Amino acid sequence: MEKAEAIRNSKGGTPLTMLTAYDYPTAKILDAAGVDMILVGDSVGMTLLGFPDTTHVTLAHMAHHVGAVARGTSRAFLICDLPINTYTTVEQALESARTLVKAGAEAVKLEGGVAIEAQIAAIVADGIPVVAHVGLLPQKVLEEGGYKIKGKTDDEITALMDDIDAVNRAGACCCVVEGTRPHAARMATERSVIPTIAIGSGEATCNGSVAVITDLIGGFPWFVPGFIKPKGNVAGIIEQCAREWMAEIRAWKLPQDSLPS
Template identity: 60%
Template sequence: MNTPLAQAAAIRSRKGGKPIAMLTAYDYPTARTLDEAGVDILLVGDSLGMVVLGYPDTTHVTLAHMLHHGEAVARAAKRALVVVDLPINTYDTPEQALDTARKLVAAGAGAVKLEGGCDKEAHIAAITAAGIPVMGHIGLLPQNVLKEGGYKMKGKTDAEIAQLHADAQAVAHAGAFSTVIECTRADTARSITEACPIPTIGIGSGKNCCDGEVAVISDLVGAFPWFVPAFVQPRAHIAESITEAAQAWMRDVQGE
């Protein structure tokens, strides 16, 4: 049986091998399309706060939001591993982290993801001990954006590099099957990947510097044209197509 634990183990086994492809999904039709396309992992990211719900950052996302969207994606996935983010303030202690993870699994998540390294080692260990696969997230932590005063590239100083290496090792030691490395200097991301025993999945951390890549689906297909990260190369322009279709339909309806 292709259980979430087996799926996570299969991803773990690809360390240094075939690159891992992970895309975000927040709704049934997108998730079904990506699942049928063969994407390895569907991430129900708290990035939905911006690209779906219109918030300025992820700090406004609640557990109710993640449960709602996680359920929709889980209904669609037949082969991909579904990973759901633990939203801010839902994993302040190991006990709370496990409780939140269990709620997400009950909603259909195959695995969960949380932000942090050394400071979250006990939290990850508590979840994995309960048989729930965990994906780590180090480097730039979007849930800390208000504390840090913006989105800042990581891994530029010796102290930051040392801390990131320690974070990656802590996440692996706690039992995570992989970890995201976000917006970290390419040379730092590469050195972490070489030293880390579990797969690393990069976003904004250089090309071919990690064991895989993740992208926000809205960025990839041009569905959110109001802001596109500098490191993203859109492969489609969905927003333009929607505008053109709507305008063509209005002309037809209005007899123009």
Template identity: 55%
Template sequence: MNSVQKADAIRALKSQRPISMLTAYDYPTGRLLDEAGVDVILVGDSLGMVMLGFPDTTHVTLDMMVHHTAAVARGVKNSLIIGDMPIHSYDTPEQAVASARQLVEAGADVVKLEGGINQVDKVRAIVAAGIPVIGHHGMLPQRVLEEGGYKKKGKTAKESDAILEGALALQEAGCFAIVLESVVPELAKKITHTLEIPTIGIGCKGKDQEQTCDGEVAVITDVVGSYPWFVPPFATQRADVAGEISRAVRGYINSI
């Protein structure tokens, strides 16, 4: 399948079954996730923190994203690959198209950008260039410095209405799916039921881990426990890779 067909296949999963998405930043991780059968692999700008040691995603450049996208793509045969568009790589529609093309040339099937109504012209331009787009709405990590931290979204009626309006605008502009981040469960559920395209949640689950979106995305280091210095409160750690690395290294040191 080509990239458009892959994106259409993910879109068609809405209301059929949950969509699985995980991040990857290198060849072995991308290959392992692909072989395990994950639907979508996101080469996220979260690599700035969990791979490169920056305090947030605002330090990530397009060159960094191209480099890591190419590495992941070398290991993936089946999963849809998303190339995340870093901050200031899509300030204008023209720049957005040029940046998206670089990520696709590196191996991405589709691209992702953050924001709602203000990004509609960029989404339309990228889609018109033949590149599928997945939106990202709710809490926007690239605006963490402007907002003074990571905050749950949709707590007020005004904010809730604005997020829903933005999600509908992204759908109308041509997005085949939307990531919802740190949106209150009631709003996430409302958006999911309102949109015709899938929603992929992160930090949007309800009580008792009730799923409120059509799918779920998680950062791979949170899932496997390879970044112990910070784990988001909504993440579920399913392994202790960091502990195993420490154990193996101590064993190596003691064996010399």
């Protein structure tokens, strides 16, 4: 809870940083780099498991990956997504959150505001910190027919403000604001008592930012969001290393006595 309180009380200070990790070595690297928060996101479904979106990810998937990340994290605040259909009711939300904490998470993240205020409040009351998530909700991609940017209309802005109010009331320690028009994200930040964390919502619109690690390092070249510029080309390095190694092996001069007669 101390880490959660430190995050909650950081609003207005140095911008917060959050990166995703799905395995032990990545977690160790990010923890050593000094990132404030490590998120085991359900984006693992697309970046590592080959699913078309996050709606195929299960609680078992998340527990498996958060366990690996927890073994590599000692300093950063470790958050894990509750996947789709694991927090439909208050009772289910509590059971799911406890499962992820048992696996190694220090906090859980849920998508939604007004619709899940009771679930957030119950998890917080159970002693488990919650990171909220409003704006574009990836778990709604099938329901909404795609990834729809939010905050375009007065009604959408009103709904966003209602969601921000709800997660503040429920006791979340911070809130991700995803895929929202910059002016709407700024409004949400100004309205919120807790820190807001932007992803795809413009630069300097929130109290911090989160990025998917594979987007940041160029590890998933098949899809790169337009709102982030990769800082590396890890996919290219892996391919280059594999090609160089294969060329070395294929150039071996085998002993004559091992050749087929």
